Amino acid sequence: xxxxxxxxxxxxxxxxxxxxxxxxxxxxxxxxxxxxxxxxxxxxxxxxxxxxxxxxxxxxxxxxxxxxxxxxxxxxxxxxxxxxxxxxxxxxxxxxxxxxxxxxxxxxxxxxxxxxxxxxxxxxxxxxxxxxxxxxxxxxxxxxxxxxxxxxxxxxxxxxxxxxxxxxxxxxxxxxxxxxxxxxxxxxxxxxxxxxxxxxxxxxxxxxxxxxxxxxxxxxxxxxxxxxxxxxxxxxxxxxxxxxxxxxxxxxxxxxxxxxxxxxxxxxxxxxxxxxxxxxxxxxxxxxxxxxxxxxxxxxxxxxxxxxxxxxxxxxxxxxxxxxxxxxxxxxxxxxxxxxxxxxxxxxxxxxxxxxxxxxxxxxxxxxxxxxxxxxxxxxxxxxxxxxxxxxxxxxxxxxxxxxxxxxxxxxxxxxxxxxxxxxxxxxxxxxxxxxxxxxxxxxxxxxxxxxxxxxxxxxxxxxxxxxxxxxxxxxxxxxxxxxxxxxxxxxxxxxxxxxxxxxxxxxxxxxxxxxxxxxxxxxxxxxxxxxxxxxxxxxxxxxxxx
Amino acid sequence: xxxxxxxxxxxxxxxxxxxxxxxxxxxxxxxxxxxxxxxxxxxxxxxxxxxxxxxxxxxxxxxxxxxxxxxxxxxxxxxxxxxxxxxxxxxxxxxxxxxxxxxxxxxxxxxxxxxxxxxxxxxxxxxxxxxxxxxxxxxxxxxxxxxxxxxxxxxxxxxxxxxxxxxxxxxxxxxxxxxxxxxxxxxxxxxxxxxxxxxxxxxxxxxxxxxxxxxxxxxxxxxxxxxxxxxxxxxxxxxxxxxxxxxxxxxxxxxxxxxxxxxxxxxxxxxxxxxxxxxxxxxxxxxxxxxxxxxxxxxxxxxxxxxxxxxxxxxxxxxxxxxxxxxxxxxxxxxxxxxxxxxxxxxxxxxxxxxxxxxxxxxx
Numbered sequence: 044x045x046x047x048x049x050x051x052x053x054x055x056x057x058x059x060x061x062x063x064x065x066x067x068x069x070x071x072x073x074x075x076x077x078x079x080x081x082x083x084x085x086x087x088x089x090x091x092x093x094x095x096x097x098x099x100x101x102x103x104x105x106x107x108x109x110x111x112x113x114x115x116x117x118x119x120x121x122x123x124x125x126x127x128x129x130x131x132x133x134x135x136x137x138x139x140x141x142x143x144x145x146x147x148x149x150x151x152x153x154x155x156x157x158x159x160x161x162x163x164x165x166x167x168x169x170x171x172x173x174x175x176x177x178x179x180x181x182x183x184x185x186x187x188x189x190x191x192x193x194x195x196x197x198x199x200x201x202x203x204x205x206x207x208x209x210x211x212x213x214x215x216x217x218x219x220x221x222x223x224x225x226x227x228x229x230x231x232x233x234x235x236x237x238x239x240x241x242x243x244x245x246x247x248x249x250x251x252x253x254x255x256x257x258x259x260x261x262x263x264x265x266x267x268x269x270x271x272x273x274x275x276x277x278x279x280x281x282x283x284x285x286x287x288x289x290x291x292x293x294x295x296x297x298x299x300x301x302x303x304x305x306x307x308x309x310x311x312x313x314x315x316x317x318x319x320x321x322x323x324x325x326x327x328x329x330x331x332x333x334x335x336x337x338x339x340x341x342x343x344x345x346x347x348x349x350x351x352x353x354x355x356x357x358x359x360x361x362x363x364x365x366x367x368x369x370x371x372x373x374x375x376x377x378x379x380x381x382x383x384x385x386x387x388x389x390x391x392x393x394x395x396x397x398x399x400x401x402x403x404x405x406x407x408x409x410x411x412x413x414x415x416x417x418x419x420x421x422x423x424x425x426x427x428x429x430x431x432x433x434x435x436x437x438x439x440x441x442x443x444x445x446x447x448x449x450x451x452x453x454x455x456x457x458x459x460x461x462x463x464x465x466x467x468x469x470x471x472x473x474x475x476x477x478x479x480x481x482x483x484x485x486x487x488x489x490x491x492x493x494x495x496x497x498x499x500x501x502x503x504x505x506x507x508x509x510x511x512x513x514x515x516x517x518x519x520x521x522x523x524x525x526x527x528x529x530x531x532x533x534x535x536x537x538x539x540x541x542x543x544x545x546x547x548x549x550x551x552x553x554x555x556x557x558x559x560x561x562x563x564x565x566x567x568x569x570x571x572x573x574x575x576x577x578x579x580x581x582x583x584x585x586x587x588x589x590x
Numbered sequence: 591x592x593x594x595x596x597x598x599x600x601x602x603x604x605x606x607x608x609x610x611x612x613x614x615x616x617x618x619x620x621x622x623x624x625x626x627x628x629x630x631x632x633x634x635x636x637x638x639x640x641x642x643x644x645x646x647x648x649x650x651x652x653x654x655x656x657x658x659x660x661x662x663x664x665x666x667x668x669x670x671x672x673x674x675x676x677x678x679x680x681x682x683x684x685x686x687x688x689x690x691x692x693x694x695x696x697x698x699x700x701x702x703x704x705x706x707x708x709x710x711x712x713x714x715x716x717x718x719x720x721x722x723x724x725x726x727x728x729x730x731x732x733x734x735x736x737x738x739x740x741x742x743x744x745x746x747x748x749x750x751x752x753x754x755x756x757x758x759x760x761x762x763x764x765x766x767x768x769x770x771x772x773x774x775x776x777x778x779x780x781x782x783x784x785x786x787x788x789x790x791x792x793x794x795x796x797x798x799x800x801x802x803x804x805x806x807x808x809x810x811x812x813x814x815x816x817x818x819x820x821x822x823x824x825x826x827x828x829x830x831x832x833x834x835x836x837x838x839x840x841x842x843x844x845x846x847x848x849x850x851x852x853x854x855x856x857x858x859x860x861x862x863x864x865x866x867x868x869x870x871x872x873x874x875x876x877x878x879x880x881x882x883x884x885x886x887x888x889x890x891x892x893x894x895x896x897x898x899x900x901x902x903x904x905x906x907x908x909x910x911x912x913x914x915x916x917x918x919x920x921x922x923x924x925x926x927x928x929x930x931x932x933x934x935x936x937x938x939x940x941x942x943x944x945x946x947x948x949x950x951x952x953x954x
Contacts, residue, residue: 304910324702324722325914327687331700340698375671379722381702382687407671426807433891435910439722442897446668446723456809457896458796560689560698 079589082292085306085315087434088299088463092251092266094239095169095178098507099466100484100581101319103236105297107580109274110239111258111284113147113166113218114230116579118288118586124577125488127230128286131161131240131258132218135230142225142528145233149216154279155256159242163211163218168243170209175201175247179470179507180237182496186229188221202247225528227535231487258283260290260585268463272297290585301434301462310337310564317582318564324381324436330564339563340383341576344392344485346493347384348555349444350469350511352477357422357453358512364551366420367478370413370447373556374406379436379443384557390493390543392558396531397490397539403548413451423452430469430479432462437480444478470508481511482559487579490539491527498546498553499523514552519545622944626867629943636939642932646925650739653732660714661726665733666897669724676711683716683724707917718917721907731922734899738926741815741894742881748819749880750873753826754865758857760827761834772831775824783821787883790817791892809895814887818880825879826872830865837861867944874937878930885926901926 089102094110097103107115115130117123129135131153137146153161174181174194184190188208196204208221222229232238241255254263260280266272274295282289298315300306303323309315311334322330322338331338351358351367358364373386387393388401417423427448431441438459445455458479460468469476486492495502500515501524519542526538546552563582565571573588620628630636657664673680687701704720718727760771778786791814798808806812837843838861846860887893888902896903901922908919 302910304913308913323910324687324700325704325911328700328703329914340696342696372671377688378670378684378686378702380687382689382699385689428808436722438896442723443668443670445897446666449666456807458808459891459896460796 077588078291078293080293082295082317082584082587083315084295084297084317084319084584085309086272086297086299086319087306088269088301088461089272090463090466091249092254092263092272093176093249094236094241094255095173095176095180096249096251097236098179098509103579104319104581104584105263105272105274106236106239107259107577108261108287108290108583108585109257109259109263109277110236110241110255111287112169112233112235112238112240113149114234114238115284115286116234116577117286118575118577118583120575120577122578125579127234130234130284130286140221142229143222145220145222145229147218147220149218150283151216153258153283154281155242155258156262156277156279157256158279159256161240161258162213162243163216164213165240165243166218166238167206167209167211168245169238169241171201171206172241172245172247173237174206176249177504177506178237179509180235182502182504182509183232183235183237185502186222186224186226188223227527227529227531228487228489228491231489231492235486260287261295268299270299272299288583288585291588292584295584303435307564310566313566313568316566316569316587317584318562319582321380321383321436322562322564324379324383327381327383327562334564336571337565337567337569339565339571339574339576340560341563341581342394342558342560343581344394344488344578345482345559346387346390346392346555347440347480347482347557347559348390348553349478350476350481350553351551352475352512353515353552354472354513355475355477357420357425357427358477360420360422361551362416362420363422363425364554366413366416366451367444367447367554368404368547368551369409369416370451371444371554371556372406372408373404375408376440376443376556379439380557380559383560383562385560387555387558388547390497390546390553390555391490391539392485395488395490395539397536397543399540399543401544401547410450413447417451417453425453426456427453427477428456428458430458430460430465430474430476432465432480433459434462437462441480448478467507469511471506472508473505476511481553485579489531490536490542491523494523494539494542494546495527498542512553514546514550516545516550516552519550622867626943630939633939633943636936636943639932639935639939643929643936646735646929646932647739650732650735653729653736656732657726657729661717661729662715663726663729665725665730665899667725669720672724674705674712674715676708681705683720684722704915706915718921719915721918727918727921730899730904731901731925734901734904734922735925735929737811737894737898737900738881738884738888738902739929741811741818741884741900742877745815745818745822745880745884746873746877748816749822749826749876750869752819753823753830754862754869756823757827757830757834757865758861761831762838762853762857762861764835764838768831771827775828775831778821779824779828781821783825784883784886787817787821787887788890788892790820791887792890795892795895809898811894811898814884814893818883818887822876822880822883826869826876829872830868833865833868834861837864871937871941871944874933874940878933878937881926881933882930 087101090099091097091102094106097106111130113132114127117126117128131149132147133150149163155161170184187206189206193204193206210219240258245255252266257277260277261274262277264273264275276290276293300320303320306318306320307322310318351364353359377384377386386406388404391398429441429445431438445457448455468474469479496509498510498514500520503510503513522542526535529535568589570588570590573586575583575586577583669683672683674683683705685701685703687699689696689698704722705716707719708716716726720727756771760768794813795808799806843856843860846856884893885902888900889906893902894900904922905919911918
């Protein structure tokens with residue numbers, strides 16, 4: 044699980060002297076109950092604000108307090124933040140039939156922000172809407188009876204059809220979910236934003252700029268892409284979900300930045316209360332000296348890697364992929380994050396019980412061996428296009444990869460695109476993206492979320508394809524399919540560790556390089572005693588309070 | 591009244607022969623170009639500006655020499671994790687940062703800060719410091735200048751060629767030919783040049799150009815070159831068309847036609863020389879403008895594509911570090927200003943020199 048109990052900050056002797064600051068995180072929020080009128084945020088562009096489509100930290104960290112599903116997570120620090128609790132459901136489900144039948148009962152008198160009653164059938168409509176919109180989350184629901192057949196219908200037929208495995212009763216407020224086979228992570232899946240309720244009748248198109256009614260403590264009242272978004276207290280929330288704080292800020296206004304330096308400066312000068320973006324690496328040392336008490340360093344469960352698309356040359360050649368793993372210096376790449384990262388060769392982050400450290404490649408890279416592998420692959424001189432979002436350090440990371448590929452003898456071109464459309468672009472098969480930037484933060488604390496989502500060839504889709512490298516190894520797919528039906532245990536963890544190792548050292552499916560830490564930077568008026576960092580959704584703005 | 595009696599006279603082509611006969615020996619006819627050069631020679635500000643521009647060009651052209659012999663690195667060479675010797679001490683090009691866990695406590699040491707300007711302390715390397723990938727900033731600024739000048743000058747040349755051809759066709763043939771070409775000018779002119787350039791540049795730099803046998807990849811420098819040339823064609827074509835319309839009615843054109851000259855010959859042998867001076871002046875001004883457009887496009891990511899440097903994308907990169915390393919953005923910005931201003935001043939001087947109605951007061 045994520046987050047060390049105590050974090051000590053120190054600056055290098057290279058220019059800034061040494062500063063030691065100790066911050067003790069608490070296991071529960073020590074929020075004052077006093078509300079305040081306005082919270083100002085500096086944010087990064089989300090992909091979407093539609094719960095069916097959003098699949099980035101930038102989106103989910105907002106939507107977590109806006110759209111609720113049957114289940115959710117505790118709003119607390121530490122590993123306990125990964126505990127699933129009932130949200131719209133009155134209690135945890137009854138699981139029967141060998142783990143293939145989940146029964147829920149809705150809380151009574153639930154309302155959306157527009158006053159409309161929350162109905163059991165809204166859950167069915169929500170999941171079917173996900174399929175109608177080719178949501179990136181549909182793969183999570185594939186084990187629901189009738190879901191696969193529903194996914195194959197044409198758009199018009201989908202509107203008339205339904206997913207037979209979801210049975211709802213509005214008057215009783217009950218929801219039954221029937222699975223084709225047991226799913227070890229079904230509770231986590233139902234806690235994702237893809238399962239967050241929207242009313243029946245919500246159009247099956249992106250509603251980001253016309254936000255759907257909310258069930259959480261906040262509702263999105265305005266969103267201007269690339270510019271800003273505004274949240275206000277949901278007038279009908281009324282603490283209807285005990286596990287979610289009601290929120291202290293009456294109104295939240297966020298400005299969207301693409302420039303880390305500007306975002307950091309906005310908080311440093313107290314024009315904004317919180318900086319979502321990472322502090323620029325060249326200012327980390329000086330900011331720690333000046334603003335150390337307002338900065339929190341966190342280590343979420345994440346992995347940064349280069350995807351290597353196996354559908355197209357040169358990376359359809361295993362030796363070419365292996366060459367990339369040997370060529371990169373993971374130790375050097377840590378500098379691109381200002382030191383706020385740890386080299387890794389694993390897909391799973393180190394805070395997982397299933398993690399078993401892989402040390403197959405020299406941490407400083409081995410360019411000679413990599414060149415040998417490229418020569419053996421016969422792909423020298425191939426054209427390679429690298430993809431990156433136009434933000435830092437992403438662009439620098441890919442420029443580094445480009446320099447590596449140039450040394451390996453490839454002819455490279457860089458494509459830099461807006462971060463708001465980056466993932467939807469590279470995840471579209473028609474883009475034919477060969478390699479580029481990917482980062483992955485856990486959706487929920489289970490290896491299924493890594494291997495089944497990112498590397499199971501059976502989940503490859505035409506659009507919103509999370510398996511960007513088109514990894515499709517039948518033996519590994521089989522292992523994943525088997526492991527994901529089981530509840531966590533030592534044997535299951537060993538199985539996941541084996542999958543991790545096979546993907547990295549036998550198939551060279553991707554080139555992981557770091558697990559990154561991040562910074563939460565606050566204005567002077569924010570009370571740091573209220574700081575709650577959730578292992579999945581990061582900083583919980585609903586708990587924010589002032590001094 | 592003779593020239594000697596009047597203490598100040600208007601020096602025109604008509605009085606040149608009087609002066610020549612009054613001064614020395616036989617009269618020699620001077621071509622308009624010679625006279626223009628004489629006028630230009632006296633405009634010291636214009637010549638100085640030309641000198642500044644040429645100096646910028648020469649310095650940028652020497653970028654490969656500087657990179658190879660002084661800085662010992664290329665413009666895109668990454669030196670992450672490497673060290674250099676400064677005053678006998680090994681210093682990392684990008685400062686080393688890391689995280690370590692000691693007795694369950696995570697310690698963070700900030701790093702990732704690139705080397706600052708070394709001037710001469712590192713034997714010619716990293717004179718203006720480095721960037722986050724350990725690339726030499728001075729080398730990138732010189733190569734950036736090379737790319738910016740290349741795009742600016744080539745796009746101006748292409749623009750002039752296209753505009754002159756279209757203007758000659760439109761002005762000479764008139765009628766439906768003129769109508770079509772003028773509507774093309776109007777259509778392109780209707781879009782603000784910079785916005786049209788951004789839209790075209792962004793789309794083409796992403797996908798490249800793939801028209802029949804023509805294949806240009808998205809990162810190729812010819813993409814912004816052609817885009818800028820295309821959007822600036824009307825700014826040259828329209829004034830030239832007006833001149834061609836006027837010249838078409840002159841007697842020398844009629845005389846040429848009477849002698850049996852073809853239309854193409856008339857356009858290129860009779861009319862074109864008479865608009866050459868205008869073309870020359872416009873060329874210098876368009877080069878300056880195109881360098882600015884290129885800088886703007888590259889700043890916005892629609893021009894020269896990274897990692898290749900240009901002054902515009904270097905300013906964008908430096909923007910992130912404006913507080914800690916302001917020279918990264920300021921130096922390329924100043925370079926753009928010097929280049930554009932010097933070209934504009936020279937262009938003004940050239941226009942004054944080429945205008946046949948210029949009058950120079952000669953005091954005696």
